Amino acid sequence: MNNKQRNGTAMVLSVIMLLLAVGGLSAQDLGVAAVDDTANILPVMKREQLQNEWLRWRLDNLIPQLMRREGIDMWLVINRECNEDPVYLKLVPQATFNARRTTILIFHDRGEKLGVDRLSASHFSFRGWYERAWTDKSKTQFENLADIIRERDPKKIGINVSEHIAFGDGLTAALKDKLVNAIGPKYASRLVSAERLCVGWLETRSPQEMVVYRHICGVAHDMIRDFYSNKVITPGITSTEDVEAWIRQRIVDLGLECWFSPEIFIARKKDDPEHQKGWYLNDYAEGPHIIQRGDLLHCDYGLKYLGLNTDMQWEAYVCREGEEDAPAGFQKAMHRAQRVAEIFMGEFKTGRTGSEIAQAATAKANAEGLRATIYTHPIGVDVHAAGPSMDGRPHGELPESNAARGALPLYPNTAYAIEFMSVTSIPEWGGQDIRFGFEEQAIHWEDGCRFIDGYQKKFLLIK
Numbered sequence: 001m002n003n004k005q006r007n008g009t010a011m012v013l014s015v016i017m018l019l020l021a022v023g024g025l026s027a028q029d030l031g032v033a034a035v036d037d038t039a040n041i042l043p044v045m046k047r048e049q050l051q052n053e054w055l056r057w058r059l060d061n062l063i064p065q066l067m068r069r070e071g072i073d074m075w076l077v078i079n080r081e082c083n084e085d086p087v088y089l090k091l092v093p094q095a096t097f098n099a100r101r102t103t104i105l106i107f108h109d110r111g112e113k114l115g116v117d118r119l120s121a122s123h124f125s126f127r128g129w130y131e132r133a134w135t136d137k138s139k140t141q142f143e144n145l146a147d148i149i150r151e152r153d154p155k156k157i158g159i160n161v162s163e164h165i166a167f168g169d170g171l172t173a174a175l176k177d178k179l180v181n182a183i184g185p186k187y188a189s190r191l192v193s194a195e196r197l198c199v200g201w202l203e204t205r206s207p208q209e210m211v212v213y214r215h216i217c218g219v220a221h222d223m224i225r226d227f228y229s230n231k232v233i234t235p236g237i238t239s240t241e242d243v244e245a246w247i248r249q250r251i252v253d254l255g256l257e258c259w260f261s262p263e264i265f266i267a268r269k270k271d272d273p274e275h276q277k278g279w280y281l282n283d284y285a286e287g288p289h290i291i292q293r294g295d296l297l298h299c300d301y302g303l304k305y306l307g308l309n310t311d312m313q314w315e316a317y318v319c320r321e322g323e324e325d326a327p328a329g330f331q332k333a334m335h336r337a338q339r340v341a342e343i344f345m346g347e348f349k350t351g352r353t354g355s356e357i358a359q360a361a362t363a364k365a366n367a368e369g370l371r372a373t374i375y376t377h378p379i380g381v382d383v384h385a386a387g388p389s390m391d392g393r394p395h396g397e398l399p400e401s402n403a404a405r406g407a408l409p410l411y412p413n414t415a416y417a418i419e420f421m422s423v424t425s426i427p428e429w430g431g432q433d434i435r436f437g438f439e440e441q442a443i444h445w446e447d448g449c450r451f452i453d454g455y456q457k458k459f460l461l462i463k
Contacts, residue, residue, distance in 0.1 A: 031457035037218030041254055041305070048094035050212075051307050055093060057206050059129075064116045066200040067109045067158075074154035075194055076145075077105040078175050085160055085170025087198050090381050093129055094307075100124045102175070104145060106133060108152050121145050142182035149187055157187065158194030164404035167202055167386040168195025196408075202386035203378055203414045210413065210443055213308060217441050217453035220303055220310040223250060228297065228316040228460040235295075235318050235462065239288040240264040251303050259309055259383050262301030266291065269429045293320045296330065297462075298437055302383055309383045311417040313439035316460040326459040333424035333436040334459065340365045340372045340422050341438060341455070348410060348449035354388025355406035362392035371423035379417045379441060387414055412446045 042050065067075060079085040081099045088099060106119040120130035121144055134144045149157065161176065162168035171179075180188045205213070226232065232246050240263075247262040266289055291297065295318045302311040315334065317326035325331075344361040358374045365372035378387030389405035419439040425431045440455040 032221045032454035033218050035218060036222060037215055038222045038254060047306055051094045054206050054208050062204055063107055064109060066197055070197045072156050072158035072194060072197055073109045075107040075158040075197060077160060078171055079103060086167045087170060087201055090202060092126060102141060105130060106148065121148060142178050146182040149183055155190060156192050157190050158197055159191050160198055161193050162195035165195045165199060168198035199386040202381055205380060205413050205415055212306060214453045216305050216308050217310055219305060220312055221453060224314050230462060233291055233462050235291055235293045239290050240266060241288055247301055257304040259302045259304050265298040267296040267434050270432050291318060293318050307381055309379055310441055311379055311383050311439060313437045314456050316462055318462045327428040329426035329428045333434060336370050336424055337422045337436045337438045340370050340420055341418055344374060345442065345449040348444050350412055351409050353407050353409055354390040358390040358392035372420055374420040376419045377417055378414060380415050410444060412444055415441060415443050418442050
């Protein structure tokens, strides 16, 4: 390790220790960390420094491991400005916002002793991240690339083409044609899909990322506690649209990104004349949707911070006059959902496919009468991210790409939005069924799957 790497590693560790120091307690009421994570959000320059240290570790450690796992000794990432490959911006340092003209990154594995060369056969350099590999400008960019390939003579050349996995399908048809024409039949015959290499690069989290992910989820949990409170909601006055706008504004005010428009849903007893057609009032009726006492609220929202995403669904209850907690039927619904999560995460075994995990968990949950439907997805640098889809719904109800992604195996050090619903009959609502949505972030480690920052154990109450 050189001095630059040592200094960078020390900086990473100092930030990690700061985050751990403020996040060691457990909030008994909700089962999440008892710390105001929003108070510890890093300024932009510190964020970029931290993400670049993560990237340096990932390039040095993950790229060799993943290329050897997939049997690819040369990997080409070729893309153009304004039409970037899904993996490209995750392979270059902050703050890079786009490819420049046509950008070509080359990874060549020369074996355990010599390691992986990182080259850029592009118009512009990456200042120490990639070695410049196009110096003779009398040759075209693709003539130069062909010379590099012939000189290094790789046996398998990975390119980003995939029938079903978008993350591995970033090479355009025109650029592939240029590549094939430049390298000729001998090397064109060695081209293989790098789809699983792309997935591996995007889904695998570094040790540093996994530690700091708790802080990121803590920020998201802090915000949930804020918007599910009387600071934001006044029963009979506040609408779901008001709460959604508050969330969007709060994310902007914190200097973070909102990855999709947040949603707040209302479940209400069906003797309400407006609520006769669907699970949630807002599923079908035009707004505004005013939050009333006795409502069950359901959120679906996510934010992006330090290049990593959250995607969460929590429940809140709007107490009627004199009520101190949600009715017993709702408490039962939450306990049933927690049991589904326990069963589901217990099925996470390295090497099993996403479909195998989802189907086994669904069968076990429903054998206990939990009436569960599982539709979990990976999360990380993207929200509906690279990795195995864990969807227990019948194959006829799934997009073709979901079925293909369900065949991907589970690897350790990967993150998931544990997402499902469990249906429960509520005695206080005359036996009316409610679908209790659940979504929380977890990491699959070598020894099993665990929530990153806890999960909701009790209702948030609005009084």
